[in-house]
Amino acid sequence: MLESPMLLSRVPSVPHGDPADRRTISYDDYVKTGGYEALDKALGMEPKDIIEVVKAAELRGRGGAGFPAGMKWSFLPPQDGEQRFLAINADESEPATFKDQVLIAFDPHQTIEGIAICMRACQLDTAYFYIRGEYHHHRDIFENAIKEAYTHGVFGENSRMGKVNDRWPNLYLHRGAGAYICGEETALLESLEGKRGWPRIKPPFPAVSGAFGRPTIINNVETLATVPPIITNGAEWFKTHGVPRPEGAPPHVPASYGTKLFGVSGPVNKPGVFEEHLGLKLSDAIEKFCGGMMHGKKYKGAIPGGISMGVLGRDQYEAELDFDIGKKYQCLGLGTACVTVIPEDVSMVAMARNCARFYSHESCGQCTPCREGGNWLYKVLSRVEQGDGTTKDLDLLLEVAGSMGSMPGTTICGLADGANWAVRTIMNKFWDEFEAAVSKERFVSLAVVGQ
Amino acid sequence: MAWITKNSSAPIADRTDTPYLSQETKDHFEREIIPRYPTRQAATIPLLHAIQHDHNWLPVQAMEEAAEFLGIPASAVMDTATFYEEFFLQPRGKYTVWVCQSISCEIMGNTKLVDKLSDVLGISPGETTEDGRFTLMNVECIGACGGAPCALVNEKLHENLTVDNVEQILSGLD
Ligand SMILES: Cc1cc2nc3c(=O)[nH]c(=O)nc-3n(C[C@H](O)[C@H](O)[C@H](O)COP(=O)(O)O)c2cc1C
Ligand code: SF4
Ligand code: FES
Numbered sequence: 001m002l003e004s005p006m007l008l009s010r011v012p013s014v015p016h017g018d019p020a021d022r023r024t025i026s027y028d029d030y031v032k033t034g035g036y037e038a039l040d041k042a043l044g045m046e047p048k049d050i051i052e053v054v055k056a057a058e059l060r061g062r063g064g065a066g067f068p069a070g071m072k073w074s075f076l077p078p079q080d081g082e083q084r085f086l087a088i089n090a091d092e093s094e095p096a097t098f099k100d101q102v103l104i105a106f107d108p109h110q111t112i113e114g115i116a117i118c119m120r121a122c123q124l125d126t127a128y129f130y131i132r133g134e135y136h137h138h139r140d141i142f143e144n145a146i147k148e149a150y151t152h153g154v155f156g157e158n159s160r161m162g163k164v165n166d167r168w169p170n171l172y173l174h175r176g177a178g179a180y181i182c183g184e185e186t187a188l189l190e191s192l193e194g195k196r197g198w199p200r201i202k203p204p205f206p207a208v209s210g211a212f213g214r215p216t217i218i219n220n221v222e223t224l225a226t227v228p229p230i231i232t233n234g235a236e237w238f239k240t241h242g243v244p245r246p247e248g249a250p251p252h253v254p255a256s257y258g259t260k261l262f263g264v265s266g267p268v269n270k271p272g273v274f275e276e277h278l279g280l281k282l283s284d285a286i287e288k289f290c291g292g293m294m295h296g297k298k299y300k301g302a303i304p305g306g307i308s309m310g311v312l313g314r315d316q317y318e319a320e321l322d323f324d325i326g327k328k329y330q331c332l333g334l335g336t337a338c339v340t341v342i343p344e345d346v347s348m349v350a351m352a353r354n355c356a357r358f359y360s361h362e363s364c365g366q367c368t369p370c371r372e373g374g375n376w377l378y379k380v381l382s383r384v385e386q387g388d389g390t391t392k393d394l395d396l397l398l399e400v401a402g403s404m405g406s407m408p409g410t411t412i413c414g415l416a417d418g419a420n421w422a423v424r425t426i427m428n429k430f431w432d433e434f435e436a437a438v439s440k441e442r443f444v445s446l447a448v449v450g451q
Numbered sequence: 452m453a454w455i456t457k458n459s460s461a462p463i464a465d466r467t468d469t470p471y472l473s474q475e476t477k478d479h480f481e482r483e484i485i486p487r488y489p490t491r492q493a494a495t496i497p498l499l500h501a502i503q504h505d506h507n508w509l510p511v512q513a514m515e516e517a518a519e520f521l522g523i524p525a526s527a528v529m530d531t532a533t534f535y536e537e538f539f540l541q542p543r544g545k546y547t548v549w550v551c552q553s554i555s556c557e558i559m560g561n562t563k564l565v566d567k568l569s570d571v572l573g574i575s576p577g578e579t580t581e582d583g584r585f586t587l588m589n590v591e592c593i594g595a596c597g598g599a600p601c602a603l604v605n606e607k608l609h610e611n612l613t614v615d616n617v618e619q620i621l622s623g624l625d
């Protein structure tokens with residue numbers, strides 16, 4: 001069990017405090033409790049040394065993909081005197097994900113400090129905090145925290161960071177307008193430029209040509225909020241948290257060091273967001289942190305980190321929630337580590353239909369397999385759910401889902417991979433329910449015969 | 452979304468002599484918002500939010516005015532406006548009720564809420580009541596899953612809704 005939280009050190013959370021006591025930490029309260037010391041320390045370091053510390057800590061992105069942050073930061077080309085950007089991804093739209101909003105609403109300055117350190121390390125002069133349109137209350141709080149940061153000389157003219165690229169550093173809030181796809185990093189940049197959120201074909205990668213065609217770093221809120229404690233306490237301290245590289249794995253395989261925000265929703269007694277070491281067991285998350293299942297309902301499955309990651313099955317209740325989860329438990333990955341618990345009395349066909357509707361609705365429409373495939377998955381799953389499906393429909397679903405995504409190589413971005421993994425893992429792990437749903441028509445499934 | 456013609460995105464040309472984009476908003480944007488970005492186009496979404504905040508929806512004329520102010524084609528503004536769920540290109544109710552339909556909310560019983568609200572308001576999701584007070588919308592995850600099922604009424608979040616208490620989110624509104 002985590003002794004002292006690093007992300008929620010000022011935000012009461014289970015088991016260290018009562019979430020009902022949460023309130024927004026102001027600049028003054030933040031500074032009184034050690035806030036902005038990490039920034040001061042970073043200002044005394046060479047930018048490249050800051051990146052080295054983050055690299056040594058093996059901090060991985062908390063936005064879904066788990067890409068090593070220090071490595072991302074080192075991809076930037078040398079400075080050329082022109083603008084370089086940071087885009088903070090606060091779009092948080094992955095279904096069942098509600099972790100960043102806790103940092104934004106209650107301890108905004110920890111994220112802002114992380115932003116400032118990142119700007120220093122990467123020599124970025126302008127940062128945009130891209131927050132999803134529906135976070136109204138959070139937007140007001142963060143806007144206010146930014147103002148405080150300006151008043152106290154973190155940003156703006158006479159910033160304690162000094163000029164970067166011959167400009168005073170700035171942080172601006174930019175509000176989205178309701179589009180899941182704008183969480184994808186290049187769609188976010190398009191949206192920031194005032195356009196529709198259409199993901200870009202990569203390369204070029206944003207580090208080389210991002211916002212407004214300039215070098216840009218994109219990081220998740222939680223990733224940046226993890227940076228100040230790393231700078232203060234050092235990489236070795238950070239690596240005493242979480243789980244090391246799987247045994248026998250070569251050193252270039254990133255480990256799962258550090259703590260993570262977990263958010264649990266669904267029929268548990270105390271749903272909510274808390275912080276724990278990476279590697280927390282799903283069963284512990286439900287029983288120790290969330291008071292167990294509600295009304296004695298039974299666990300049937302869980303979505304480990306947003307629906308795009310797929311599902312954990314009946315026999316995967318003990319799964320460790322870390323970045324290695326994908327390989328071990330046949331899902332796409334840890335994602336956002338926000339868990340949806342699915343009880344015995346909910347139909348998995350309905351769950352698959354719910355996911356398919358989401359992707360069909362949120363597809364940006366650029367790639368045919370995603371635009372059309374998502375819609376067909378939704379239609380066919382609705383038919384199966386209504387009891388009008390056939391066994392052939394199940395084969396069709398697996399075939400369509402399996403052909404969608406940037407990993408099969410048929411689409412521009414990862415939204416379609418989410419549809420692919422959500423639908424396929426739900427079907428594969430709960431095949432009995434799908435078979436039962438189509439049992440009116442008794443054809444033998446090709447998937448069962450093994451073709 | 453973008454490629455689905457949502458019923459809120461078929462534009463209505465509603466011409467008036469008074470501009471939708473007020474001088475005050477223009478001044479504010481010229482001073483505060485536009486200098487934040489390397490291009491004027493980047494202020495499109497903030498500007499559309501500002502106009503919609505004042506008028507509750509985005510008439511074609513308003514988008515044309517925005518385009519002229521930003522120095523970009525009107526088609527570019529409309530291209531952006533039609534993409535995003537939050538922008539209404541048709542008049543909507545004074546209050547928009549957004550009920551989350553994503554996974555955690557469905558597990559916790561959102562369908563019953565939508566049925567109940569439809570019943571009480573006499574409209575289906577996507578429609579506006581005749582008196583122009585309420586628009587009912589289904590929406591994907593609004594990031595409050597710990598309080599599922601949940602809904603937004605304009606900017607106010609309501610959590611842990613049930614068939615019995617959901618009507619309360621409509622009460623106390625002027
Ligand atoms: C369809 C799609 C949606 C995404 N949505 C989000 C999101 O809402 N928030 C987020 O932080 N990352 C999201 N991501 C991941 C981002 O593309 C990107 O990897 C991440 O912001 C990088 O930050 P990190 O390295 O700090 O995690 C999404 C990716 C895809 C493909
Ligand atoms: S995969 Fe889907 S969301 Fe991504 S770019 Fe293609 S159509 Fe758009
Ligand atoms: S699933 Fe409804 S708020 Fe997230």
